[in-house]
Amino acid sequence: MKLYETLAAEIAQSIQDGVLGLGDRLPSVRQASSSREVSPSTVFQAYYLLEARGLIRARERSGYYVAVGAQTLPPEPQQASQPNEDSATVDISERVFEVLESARMRDVVPLGSAFPSPLLFPLARLAKVMAASVQQLDPWSSVDDLTPGNPQLRRQIALRYLADGLHVQPDEIVITNGALEALNLCLMAVTRPGDAVLVESPTFYAALQSLERNGLRAIEVPTHPREGMDLAALARVLERHQPKACWLMSNFQNPLGSLMPDEKKRDLVELLARHDIPLIEDDVYGELYFGNKRPTPAKAFDTKGLVMHCSSFSKCLAPGYRVGWAVPGRYTRAVARHKLTTTLAASAPAQAALAAYLEKGGYDRHLRQLRHTLAVQQTQFMAAIARYFPEGTQATRPKGGYFLWVELPNNVDALRLHRQALAQGISIAPGPIFSAHHGFSNCIRLNYGHTWDARTEAALASLGQLVAQSV
Numbered sequence: 362m363k364l365y366e367t368l369a370a371e372i373a374q375s376i377q378d379g380v381l382g383l384g385d386r387l388p389s390v391r392q393a394s395s396s397r398e399v400s401p402s403t404v405f406q407a408y409y410l411l412e413a414r415g416l417i418r419a420r421e422r423s424g425y426y427v428a429v430g431a432q433t434l435p436p437e438p439q440q441a442s443q444p445n446e447d448s449a450t451v452d453i454s455e456r457v458f459e460v461l462e463s464a465r466m467r468d469v470v471p472l473g474s475a476f477p478s479p480l481l482f483p484l485a486r487l488a489k490v491m492a493a494s495v496q497q498l499d500p501w502s503s504v505d506d507l508t509p510g511n512p513q514l515r516r517q518i519a520l521r522y523l524a525d526g527l528h529v530q531p532d533e534i535v536i537t538n539g540a541l542e543a544l545n546l547c548l549m550a551v552t553r554p555g556d557a558v559l560v561e562s563p564t565f566y567a568a569l570q571s572l573e574r575n576g577l578r579a580i581e582v583p584t585h586p587r588e589g590m591d592l593a594a595l596a597r598v599l600e601r602h603q604p605k606a607c608w609l610m611s612n613f614q615n616p617l618g619s620l621m622p623d624e625k626k627r628d629l630v631e632l633l634a635r636h637d638i639p640l641i642e643d644d645v646y647g648e649l650y651f652g653n654k655r656p657t658p659a660k661a662f663d664t665k666g667l668v669m670h671c672s673s674f675s676k677c678l679a680p681g682y683r684v685g686w687a688v689p690g691r692y693t694r695a696v697a698r699h700k701l702t703t704t705l706a707a708s709a710p711a712q713a714a715l716a717a718y719l720e721k722g723g724y725d726r727h728l729r730q731l732r733h734t735l736a737v738q739q740t741q742f743m744a745a746i747a748r749y750f751p752e753g754t755q756a757t758r759p760k761g762g763y764f765l766w767v768e769l770p771n772n773v774d775a776l777r778l779h780r781q782a783l784a785q786g787i788s789i790a791p792g793p794i795f796s797a798h799h800g801f802s803n804c805i806r807l808n809y810g811h812t813w814d815a816r817t818e819a820a821l822a823s824l825g826q827l828v829a830q831s832v
């Protein structure tokens with residue numbers, strides 16, 4: 362991260378936390394440059410970035426002022442969820458399919474979609490690299506790139522771990538068809554039908570669908586909207602149950618957007634290790650941070666090989682290429698075997714193209730641009746929610762990713778709202794698809810990963826009106 366981006370991230374944080382309020386004047390460029398010991402041009406660049414994000418505004422001959430105070434954002438939910446902590450069979454697939462179908466229609470405003478806009482990715486450059494690498498593809502790559510996968514790609518992924526301070530060897534990495542396959546293979550490696558698995562509450566519906574398909578029971582653990590799974594609650598659950606795995610998202614959780622602090626990640630890994638429970642860590646959004654560095658995966662605190670770290674390029678570089686990976690620790694062999702016996706290998710051309718793209722550079726530049734766009738869009742969404750939704754609405758303030766979790770007044774029925782919104786050409790993801798107990802009936806997940814324009818703003822205004830009518 363460049364110096365001006367770090368400075369901008371720090372100021373943005375002060376605005377989000379309310380330390381800098383609406384209308385407050387920022388230090389002059391000269392003051393900031395001398396107090397922060399950076400050049401005036403670094404301060405200028407940071408202020409331009411914040412201005413582009415809509416957080417501050419310049420007033421002629423007077424300086425820069427905060428344009429979006431914490432007080433103009435919707436209030437943030439403060440309480441961890443309180444799910445039923447009994448283990449439950451999962452039966453949500455039908456409802457999820459029904460909802461997801463609607464998010465795929467092109468003429469619908471896709472606030473309920475799980476994907477960011479495909480226009481945010483360097484697809485033309487990737488296509489060029491893909492064409493060149495396919496032309497040079499060694500005929501033997503179909504054999505060489507069988508599971509555990511393309512050696513150059515695994516090396517590039519290991520280099521990225523290294524840059525983030527994690528020592529992962531290429532032979533500890535298994536390439537998969539997207540993160541979802543990585544997660545499923547990890548689940549298969551450590552569970553048998555009838556076992557129980559710990560999940561967050563709310564959690565990513567595909568995690569629940571995987572449990573459902575594998576005949577596993579879900580134990581939902583209270584989860585905080587800002588800091589992720591509640592460890593005191595987890596310890597309590599571990600007294601009552603003998604789960605065979607824990608599946609969670611430590612960074613920018615889907616759907617809450619929560620980010621578990623490092624200390625908590627360390628405690629989580631230690632707590633699970635004391636009970637010898639493997640952690641399946643889904644980290645597909647880790648690269649989409651708005652702060653000054655990539656948040657650490659829980660894997661960084663693993664000393665026993667119990668953390669199975671899974672990620673992919675689907676959310677940050679190449680949606681549709683279906684390339685992901687797992688670093689399954691002591692289960693690497695088991696995961697590789699499951700991969701071989703289920704889908705054999707990931708696509709050789711797609712693996713080679715991604716390896717070539719990562720080698721040639723440009724990924725970090727693309728990521729910087731993507732993070733900036735998402736951060737700007739988040740601010741626009743938040744301001745629109747504050748403007749258009751009725752009192753009693755709360756929204757999370759994720760420090761990365763592209764989802765907002767919105768808690769509506771208690772008597773709003775999110776499933777009904779989903780149907781009403783769809784009739785107006787707007788998709789949303791209703792809360793009950795994120796829970797085995799079908800909870801969160803007054804909550805919705807919104808996707809701010811699509812271009813902010815008049816159509817999106819009108820959709821949020823209509824949605825706010827529908828909510829107001831249901832209160």
Ligand SMILES: Cc1ncc(COP(=O)(O)O)c(C=O)c1O
Pocket residue numbers: 475476538539540541542565610615643645672673674675676684685
């Ligand atoms: C939290 C989470 N994990 C995993 C996935 C799946 O990732 P991939 O597309 O790489 O399989 C998604 C996609 O929506 C997701 O939101």
